[in-house]
Amino acid sequence: MHRPTSDVEARDVEAPDVEARGVEAFETRAADADLDDLRARLAAARLPEAETVQGAAPGPHRWEQGVPLADLVDVVTYWRTEYDWLAFEERLDRIGQFRTTIDGLGIHFLHRRSARADATPLILTHGWPGSVAEFVDVAEELADPKDADAPAFHVVIPSLPGFGHSDKPATTGWGTEKIAAAWVELMERLGYSRFVAHGGDWGGVVTTLLGGRFPEQVLGIHTTFAESPPGLTTDGLTTAERRWTEENRHFWLHRAAYAKQQATRPQTIGYSLVDSPVGLLAWTLDKFAEWSDTEDSPFETMSRDRILDNVTLYWLTRTGASAARIYYESHNALDPELRVDVPSAITTYPRDIERCPRAWARERYRQIVRWRTPAFGGHFPSLEVPGYFVRDLREGVAAVLAATR
Template identity: 80%
Template sequence: MPRPRSDVQAFEARATDADLDDLRARLAAARLPEAETVRGAPPGPRRWAQGVPLADLVEVVEYWRTGYDWRAFEARLDRIGQFRTTVDGLGIHFLHRRSARADAVPLLLTHGWPGSVAEFTDVVDELADPRDAGAPAFHVVVPSLPGFGHSDKPATPGWGTEKIAAAWVELMGRLGYDRFAAHGGDWGGVITTVLGGRFPDHVLGIHTLTPQAPPGLTTDGLTAAERAWAEETRGFWDGPRAAYAKQQAARPQTIGYALVDSPVGLLAWILDKFAEWSDTEDSPFERISRDRILDDVTLYWLTRTGASAARIYHESHDSLDPALRVDVPAALSVYPHDIEKCPRPWAQERFRNIVRWNTPGTGGHFPSLEVPEYFVKDLQQGLAAVLAARG
């Protein structure tokens, strides 16, 4: 097994008791608005028509203040293994879990926004040492995007998806992984696409939840279901539901003040997306526990990364190269309640070696949290097809 270079250092993060006390004090002193004026009896999405309902937020805030255990999440990160290294002058934090299997393949998992490494903590062990001996095993690497979590915050512009992808190749090389598979969704899906297209000598193949087609394709020849996907995705990006992305792309600093100063504001901003983008009837907690969502939100809060994480939109929104093509084997999964659903004929215009196409029956934008057991199987099967295509 290759040994990591000396510029990769073990890492531990411990929030101070003072920081946790300050968080609880801010939660106790929060000033909340009046209830929304559009209401409905649960279950039903109408309750969320103006954003996070007051009653739901009050309940989560109270649990965050009195019941949530941040130390348990810190311990879970430590059990997986945390490290840092510096790439192009920026400190990068990552989780690294080696498999015990001799045939394990290096696998890079990249999160998006409003996610973090917290998206993958419950699936890393099964990916590294699967209970099914016939499933592929992986040496799993989960970096925190620049400006997210315990990675450094860029102080100058330029850290967009192209630069991040190049940094990931450097990171994997430092761990002794000159060739690796890659997975991602949301921004992680865009970065994974860039990895497959720009670095075919290093990337064995990819699995992505966010296949994006080149612009300008018509709906001619699409089935009715594929046309509905295309229209739904276009409607999302052209309508008010995409206001968060436009705000973070245009004025990340402005929204950043609220996200770094107010834990309730940060919670509402992120919880709104977990609610809207998860495959549920009413509340994200139908699928995802409060603890898992608070792991993610608290990581943003304690690292003060609300503004720096938002800047990935300023750097990279709508920036995927229209001419980029991916020729390495690709496994693509489009979950039914995701916000972007690319028809296969469109996806084939960019991903020219699709070895597995999957449309699960359930799940949304956060499948590793919503349907973790299915997500692991889907990822294993997709990457098994990728590796088989590589021979």
């Protein structure tokens, strides 16, 4: 499936002198005192009484008031007594960690160059409540696939501003438009003057902006989040697509209080997210449960370790408040006039929180070269269905690249 790299692209992906470009290798080790403090806080947590739907049969009803007490206690106990943060730090180091400063803000990113001469530069952007932890299980397979006939990528995975080991913005202005421009500068510093982009959730918004604002640099995009322009009619939609629009409306009316809170008062919720590890866990675990393609618990498809890698990264970097501010900066801010003319591959998973009908997506994404609606998967496909996610991303990017020839 992989294609030969052209002479221009080969020059683009030569190993850059990253130090000369202001890129530095990065390592971090959590202090023993910080890990001890985390365990002490978990041991001393003050928990509420059980939800009043306690005892409900497994299923969505059991979670309708939020994370069930028994489930939270199980995860907190595992987090305190068995979870190994150092193993996650080692995984990040194996992929390769770096930092650079763009527009005065330190940006952390993972960078895994492929050994393959025909590899294509690919930037993967996470969302909230995710982090670079969303992609650690797929980075190496994308860079150096076991199948020699599969396409390979030079993989770049940045931490959004205010997330993980990226700096926390001290002023307003770091919304998705500025982030997209920063990603173009980041890729240029790495020697990738042309590249493809993937994202979901906020990463999908950034990826859409990359394709729409920077067609000279972005060969094409693959996204699991397509946002149509506002005000489109449901006339002509299929029965299934009409149901999608009804479910989208229900979500924003009845299940989006977290987004309204973070878009209007991120500082207020931020105190709890930075001060209480149990509060941070519950706030994010609720979304991993509700937005995944499972019948009851998110751990049906995602490991406790990977979810705790994600939550612990927020905790140790004290980024609960700063990450929430991306909603303040960018909620409902995508330019309604933005159009994406580069080739686009769009995958809509069945249990994602918002799904866009293809007819609506075409109004923004003018060259959809591949459209998929898989049978399984939710908002976190790289964690829920990593094997399918990798295959779909490869095939989507292959379609994008074929359209650029």
